[in-house]
Amino acid sequence: MSTTEQTVDTVTLHVDGREITVPKGTALVVAAAEHAGVEIPIFCYEPRLGPPIGACRMCLVEIEGAPKLQAACTLTCNDGMVVKTAETSAQAKEAQDGVLEFILLNHPLDCPVCDKGGECPLQDLTFRYGPGNSRMTLPKRTYEKPLPISPSIVLDRERCILCYRCTRFSGDVAEDAELVARERGAESVIATFNEQPYTNAFSGNVTELCPVGALLPTAYRFKARPWEIVNVPTVCTGCATGCNTWSTLREGKVERILSRNHPDVDEGWLCDKGRFARYEPRDERISTPLVRALSGLEPGEWDDVLRTMAQRLRHFSTVDGAGGVAIVTGGALTNEEALAWKAIADSLDARTASAPIAAAADWDRLDAYAAPLAAIDLADAVVVIGDQEPTDRAGTIDLRIRKARRSGARLTIVGPGGTALEPDAQQFLRTLPAAGSAMLAALTAAVVEAGGANVRSDAKTAGTVEALAADAGADVAQVRELAGTLVAAARPVLVVTDHVAATEIEALAWALGLDQTDGGVLPLPVGANERGERAVGLVGGWDEILPALEAGEVQAIVLVGCDPVVESTEGERWQMALAQTEVVVSVAAFTNGVTSQSQVVLPLDVEHERDGSVINLEGRVQRVRPSLAPVSGVPLIEWTSRLAGFLEISIHATSAKAFNALAADNPAFAGLAWGELGDRAPLNRTRPAATAPTAGVTVTAPASAPADGAFRLIAPRPLFSGAAVERTASLVHQRAPIVVVAHVDAERLGIKRGDDVAVRHAVGEHVGTARISRRLLPGSVRINWRGAAGTGSTAVMGAQ
Ligand code: SF4
Ligand code: SF4
Numbered sequence: 001m002s003t004t005e006q007t008v009d010t011v012t013l014h015v016d017g018r019e020i021t022v023p024k025g026t027a028l029v030v031a032a033a034e035h036a037g038v039e040i041p042i043f044c045y046e047p048r049l050g051p052p053i054g055a056c057r058m059c060l061v062e063i064e065g066a067p068k069l070q071a072a073c074t075l076t077c078n079d080g081m082v083v084k085t086a087e088t089s090a091q092a093k094e095a096q097d098g099v100l101e102f103i104l105l106n107h108p109l110d111c112p113v114c115d116k117g118g119e120c121p122l123q124d125l126t127f128r129y130g131p132g133n134s135r136m137t138l139p140k141r142t143y144e145k146p147l148p149i150s151p152s153i154v155l156d157r158e159r160c161i162l163c164y165r166c167t168r169f170s171g172d173v174a175e176d177a178e179l180v181a182r183e184r185g186a187e188s189v190i191a192t193f194n195e196q197p198y199t200n201a202f203s204g205n206v207t208e209l210c211p212v213g214a215l216l217p218t219a220y221r222f223k224a225r226p227w228e229i230v231n232v233p234t235v236c237t238g239c240a241t242g243c244n245t246w247s248t249l250r251e252g253k254v255e256r257i258l259s260r261n262h263p264d265v266d267e268g269w270l271c272d273k274g275r276f277a278r279y280e281p282r283d284e285r286i287s288t289p290l291v292r293a294l295s296g297l298e299p300g301e302w303d304d305v306l307r308t309m310a311q312r313l314r315h316f317s318t319v320d321g322a323g324g325v326a327i328v329t330g331g332a333l334t335n336e337e338a339l340a341w342k343a344i345a346d347s348l349d350a351r352t353a354s355a356p357i358a359a360a361a362d363w364d365r366l367d368a369y370a371a372p373l374a375a376i377d378l379a380d381a382v383v384v385i386g387d388q389e390p391t392d393r394a395g396t397i398d399l400r401i402r403k404a405r406r407s408g409a410r411l412t413i414v415g416p417g418g419t420a421l422e423p424d425a426q427q428f429l430r431t432l433p434a435a436g437s438a439m440l441a442a443l444t445a446a447v448v449e450a451g452g453a454n455v456r457s458d459a460k461t462a463g464t465v466e467a468l469a470a471d472a473g474a475d476v477a478q479v480r481e482l483a484g485t486l487v488a489a490a491r492p493v494l495v496v497t498d499h500v501a502a503t504e505i506e507a508l509a510w511a512l513g514l515d516q517t518d519g520g521v522l523p524l525p526v527g528a529n530e531r532g533e534r535a536v537g538l539v540g541g542w543d544e545i546l547p548a549l550e551a552g553e554v555q556a557i558v559l560v561g562c563d564p565v566v567e568s569t570e571g572e573r574w575q576m577a578l579a580q581t582e583v584v585v586s587v588a589a590f591t592n593g594v595t596s597q598s599q600v601v602l603p604l605d606v607e608h609e610r611d612g613s614v615i616n617l618e619g620r621v622q623r624v625r626p627s628l629a630p631v632s633g634v635p636l637i638e639w640t641s642r643l644a645g646f647l648e649i650s651i652h653a654t655s656a657k658a659f660n661a662l663a664a665d666n667p668a669f670a671g672l673a674w675g676e677l678g679d680r681a682p683l684n685r686t687r688p689a690a691t692a693p694t695a696g697v698t699v700t701a702p703a704s705a706p707a708d709g710a711f712r713l714i715a716p717r718p719l720f721s722g723a724a725v726e727r728t729a730s731l732v733h734q735r736a737p738i739v740v741v742a743h744v745d746a747e748r749l750g751i752k753r754g755d756d757v758a759v760r761h762a763v764g765e766h767v768g769t770a771r772i773s774r775r776l777l778p779g780s781v782r783i784n785w786r787g788a789a790g791t792g793s794t795a796v797m798g799a800q
């Protein structure tokens with residue numbers, strides 16, 4: 001990554017008599033706290049929400065030369081500024097007392113029964129700075145409460161201090177405008193737009209932003225008091241972003257998830273999957289080894305089951321030579337668990353697969369161009385390529401992309417349309433579904449054609465711009481326009497959301513010289529720890545195992561933490577292939593599409609039970625910590641080592657030993673040590689030098705036009721899917737089936753917004769509520785199917 005020498009301009013000022021020197025542009029409230037050690041109390045100030053609005057007046061200070069008290073949060077430090085806070089200014093102190101008294105006029109003062117009590121800035125600041133009593137003798141204003149504004153959040157308007165943090169998050173960060181302030185003056189209240197439920201995928205963040213107990217997570221109401229809980233620092237494994245979290249534990253149950261702001265990863269935001277989804281009820285979990293008997297799956301003894309399993313796997317590993325056994329994972333294991341299964345796979349000469357499509361997960365090929373998430377913040381051009389919403393692969397990336405656009409980056413969305421980011425993008429370049437490969441090749445050709453100082457002259461193209469754009473179904477002038485944007489950009493970031501082979505991405509990155517910029521490429525993995533599983537050697541794709549399974553070359557298969565019957569676009573083929581396989585073992589949290597076809601089922605540890613590390617989509621190694629014991633009582637890594645013993649190999653039986661072994665000889669973990677994995681992990685990666693791509697690009701053309709009356713299906717796996725989401729009642733609205741229909745098709749078929757529409761595809765039928773899109777490619781239909789029904793395949797649609 002290039003570096004630029006910068007000199008930082010500073011200013012010197014006085015705060016309560018203390019001279020401080022800070023970088024120019026520093027907010028006064030920050031400078032005072034960090035450099036002068038003086039707290040200026042705040043409620044509405046929150047820099048992550050954008051420019052300050054000075055709503056609450058809690059931060060009033062005296063500025064020498066200013067005629068009136070000033071809201072410190074709206075000021076940046078100036079040279080020679082002399083500031084007196086309430087510590088040293090009687091006028092500021094009187095104002096602060098007045099503000100607190102005013103804020104509390106109508107407040108119910110119900111701290112003893114408020115869930116925020118003990119963790120509440122209003123309570124804390126009132127204790128520290130409050131006047132001690134109130135002159136309010138009139139009846140207080142009351143409201144109906146609590147108001148459920150969504151299945152996950154309740155609003156208590158009596159506690160609201162109108163700081164507008166929640167509405168600013170909704171309007172300016174998530175950009176959904178679902179939360180609004182209604183009425184005027186003393187009648188002002190927070191409400192949802194048009195009384196509709198607050199359904200944004202990031203809604204839970206307002207429960208943390210709210211500085212009082214006005215917005216609370218429904219599931220945590222009356223569950224715990226601060227002195228009863230333990231907050232365990234860990235990392236969400238709901239997707240590959242790896243947001244840093246606290247899991248709040250009370251009496252053996254995870255009651256709440258809070259963000260643990262890692263600015264480079266999550267900026268303190270979580271999506272509602274990470275915050276609210278739970279693997280519950282625990283008593284429905286697979287908690288003991290199960291063996292198929294005539295009556296179905298029956299509990300077995302650990303050692304009996306593992307010994308028999310080892311014998312059967314050993315048999316099929318030797319009976320017809322190597323490759324008779326397959327170990328299939330889904331990017332959901334910790335690095336240490338994956339290392340254990342890699343050792344088992346090696347001992348059995350087994351095939352492995354850790355990602356749906358092998359070529360799309362060839363991350364090492366892209367290391368020279370890899371962009372960290374934070375590169376999006378500084379990008380001057382962000383291009384999102386693929387059929388899938390970026391948020392479906394990496395939840396909170398949506399918020400970062402929106403922030404980059406607000407900061408001036410030119411945002412281009414490339415795909416078949418019907419996604420949430422398109423309306424706000426500067427350019428929308430429509431393609432056929434599943435055209436990522438052809439589109440990247442077309443862009444590479446257009447970049448080479450455009451030329452320029454940064455474009456590599458030895459870059460190879462797979463055809464002419466016209467021919468490749470036609471393959472992708474894209475307008476050639478728009479392709480050239482986007483190529484021009486990329487060539488001109490100093491810090492372009494390319495976000496690839498689909499299963500596109502890394503060779504196509506590499507060709508474009510090389511042509512653009514992305515390795516020489518502070519931008520780069522950010523392909524989004526499917527599995528939360530897909531990068532980690534690959535780093536320890538569990539490589540290969542499900543797409544490579546399936547034909548071998550169908551041909552009978554694989555006779556024994558172990559599926560660890562994955563369900564290709566539901567999660568693969570080839571679910572039906574998987575189901576049929578598994579039915580004819582000699583030995584099927586699944587390791588799962590709940591019964592699923594593959595457990596019903598397995599002879600042996602073993603318990604899977606899930607989030608909050610695992611002790612280990614994961615690698616996020618940037619390559620950042622982060623520690624996950626358990627708050628609960630595994631439901632089986634035996635951690636997966638421990639029973640895996642017992643299985644290894646029956647196979648007469650030895651593996652590391654604890655995560656600490658496994659991690660240190662990885663650190664000793666695996667470049668992805670170089671320089672790290674288990675005991676030193678901190679709570680805020682740095683990105684332990686440097687870009688290797690880029691070399692000219694050696695692999696040729698074979699463009700995968702999108703599927704040909706469907707038969708008359710059929711639609712091209714766009715059905716990538718949504719973020720809100722999976723075992724935990726499906727079992728979390730408050731997330732039902734996030735899973736509500738949706739059918740996005742192109743407006744010309746809607747007119748032709750007489751479909752209106754809100755109608756129930758049925759879409760029949762190869763894996764099943766999806767009945768959802770119609771949304772009409774003016775950008776979606778006519779002849780296509782987009783659905784949020786719980787599994788991956790097959791982007792680019794065909795479907796038949798009709799009103800219900
Ligand atoms: S509900 Fe909370 S965050 Fe929203 S305005 Fe009221 S106090 Fe502020
Ligand atoms: S974005 Fe991903 S990692 Fe972050 S909270 Fe959501 S599911 Fe978890």
Ligand code: FES
Pocket residue numbers: 041042043044045053054055056057058059060071072073074
């Ligand atoms: S924190 Fe300054 S006005 Fe609210």
